[in-house]
Amino acid sequence: MVDDRLKRLKTGAFERRFSIAKASFVAGSRMAASAAGSFFSAPENRASARRQALAEQAEYLVGELGQLKGSVVKIGQMMALYGEHFLPEEITSALHKLNDSTASLEWATLEPIVREQLGDRFDDLIINPEPLGAASLAQVHRAKRRSDGAEMVLKIQYPGVADAIDSDLNLVTSMLKLTRAVPQTREFEDWLDEVRMMMHREVNYPLEAETTQLFGDYLKDDPRFIVPKIYPEYCGDKLIVMSFETGVPVNSSIVMALPQARRDAISLAALEICCREVFVWGRLQTDPNFGNYLVKLSDDGEHDQIVLLDFGAVRDFPEELLSLARNLTRACFNRDRQAMMAAMTGFRFLDNLQPNVREGFLDLALLAFEPFAANEFVPAEILNADGHYCWAKSMLHKRAATQAARSAASRHFSVPPKEFMFLSRKLMGAYTFMTVMNAQLDGRSLLAKYL
Numbered sequence: 001m002v003d004d005r006l007k008r009l010k011t012g013a014f015e016r017r018f019s020i021a022k023a024s025f026v027a028g029s030r031m032a033a034s035a036a037g038s039f040f041s042a043p044e045n046r047a048s049a050r051r052q053a054l055a056e057q058a059e060y061l062v063g064e065l066g067q068l069k070g071s072v073v074k075i076g077q078m079m080a081l082y083g084e085h086f087l088p089e090e091i092t093s094a095l096h097k098l099n100d101s102t103a104s105l106e107w108a109t110l111e112p113i114v115r116e117q118l119g120d121r122f123d124d125l126i127i128n129p130e131p132l133g134a135a136s137l138a139q140v141h142r143a144k145r146r147s148d149g150a151e152m153v154l155k156i157q158y159p160g161v162a163d164a165i166d167s168d169l170n171l172v173t174s175m176l177k178l179t180r181a182v183p184q185t186r187e188f189e190d191w192l193d194e195v196r197m198m199m200h201r202e203v204n205y206p207l208e209a210e211t212t213q214l215f216g217d218y219l220k221d222d223p224r225f226i227v228p229k230i231y232p233e234y235c236g237d238k239l240i241v242m243s244f245e246t247g248v249p250v251n252s253s254i255v256m257a258l259p260q261a262r263r264d265a266i267s268l269a270a271l272e273i274c275c276r277e278v279f280v281w282g283r284l285q286t287d288p289n290f291g292n293y294l295v296k297l298s299d300d301g302e303h304d305q306i307v308l309l310d311f312g313a314v315r316d317f318p319e320e321l322l323s324l325a326r327n328l329t330r331a332c333f334n335r336d337r338q339a340m341m342a343a344m345t346g347f348r349f350l351d352n353l354q355p356n357v358r359e360g361f362l363d364l365a366l367l368a369f370e371p372f373a374a375n376e377f378v379p380a381e382i383l384n385a386d387g388h389y390c391w392a393k394s395m396l397h398k399r400a401a402t403q404a405a406r407s408a409a410s411r412h413f414s415v416p417p418k419e420f421m422f423l424s425r426k427l428m429g430a431y432t433f434m435t436v437m438n439a440q441l442d443g444r445s446l447l448a449k450y451l
Contacts, residue, residue: 071161071168071199073136078195079172091176104134107141110156117236125234127154137161137202142244151244152231155205162203162238169196198286202312209235211283211311212242218281219308224269226296226307247294247307251436255295260440262304266295267391267439269306272446274430278329279450282322286422287313288429290436315422320347325423330451332369333444335377337362368400368427371434371443384440391434391441401428 079087080095087095107129115122127143132153134140143152173192201207209230216227226245234241248254255263270293277284285292287310294307324347331339340362353361370378371389382394434441 071137071165071203072172074202075165075169075172075195075199077136078198079176087176104131104139105158107131109159110139110141113159113238114154114156117239118234121234125152125154143241152234153228153242153244155240155242157203157205157238162200165199165203166196169199198313198315201315204312205235205237205240208312209240209242211314212240214283215308215311215314218276223303224265224305225273226305228307228309245294245296245307245309247296247305250290250293250295250433252295254297255437258297258304259301260438262301263437264439264441266304266306267434267437268441268446270433271430271439271441271443273306273308274426275447275450277426278322278325282319283314283316284422284426285311285313286315286426288425288432290433317423321423328365329369329447332365333372333447333451335366335373340365364400364403367396367403370394370396371431371441372447374444386440386442388440388442390438391431392436392438395435397428397431397435400431 076095080092111129114127118125124145124147125143126146127141129141132140132142138155138157141154141156143154144150145152169192209232212227213230213232216229219225219227226247228242228245231241231243255266258266273285285308289310292308292310292313294309296305296307298304324343327343328340331337331343341358344358344361366373370382371391371394375383375387378389382390384390
């Protein structure tokens, strides 16, 4: 069997700059050749040829980025998740293919980092050199404490990735600009700054450890959730040590085979987390990746638990945006379009919309609110015999995405602020979770508790 583990990453600025510059030059040359070749074609054929060329070069560039590992991969993934309002579909489609589960680093490369972070406590732990998982920014290893046998997990940041974030983002941005498909607007620059800030949060391990403990405190009295325990005495700026928690992936065949009532209970718990984030805590987990959750199945079938993992993407939202979300939700709950308009007033992005586009935005908000609406406003075929909303049957996430795309295509539609896109992505992530679980829920009763 071939060992595909890496001895080191290309984290040097020159190495990474050279690799990306070479790929950008090749892609740019191909795009120019394609444009020249289609110059005498009919206009509709030129547009089609340009889209095809863009798709081909995006695929090529993403393949080159994937080989670099580190922050480049994570930056690409963030651009795919949050860049749908800025980037052509051909680019986001290619970026979505960046794989977070890449070749692992040899333990011999990581051991010096762990020794430096743990100091004298290194000998407290028996660390398994075989990784549990390898991602773009870090690698996870299982460990056991000698004194009491406590099962732990070490999340080890790859060497050099934190220092490469700014240069990597600049390089990826320059690469995308070669396609001439990236808008040169203030909103785009603001969005890039947000990606930069989020990347720096992702590698801020003291902050992630603190946030994990914070969510542990939030949920300590709710037996439906498990948040890993942080061992602060073992943590450092490149290392997080937490309790090892067992569970199965949310979208595993084991979870999918559970009886409807158990899947509904798990789904309701996940949906309630979203309500608490917006209405109680003001902090949102903005990464909708299913890998951030596990399900710990109970023996009695009545007390399944959700294990919450990876708090590096938790974001504090400004009170202005939280107030908008809360007030708009209350207005949607009552299907009061006048109150919806009032909630939007004073928010620059929404104030600037043309009246017909604003009405379309209200329609979109009411559609997104469908799972929480009174039954008379929900298509009968989407409700089960108990009057509960059937998420998989509704295909809401696709209907909402289609309607949102139509709104965005309007020439009167301005690019929304970055915070709005994170809220939108959070909502779509939650809705996809419900759909995959084939949940059948009374969401209105749940939401009413928070209004």
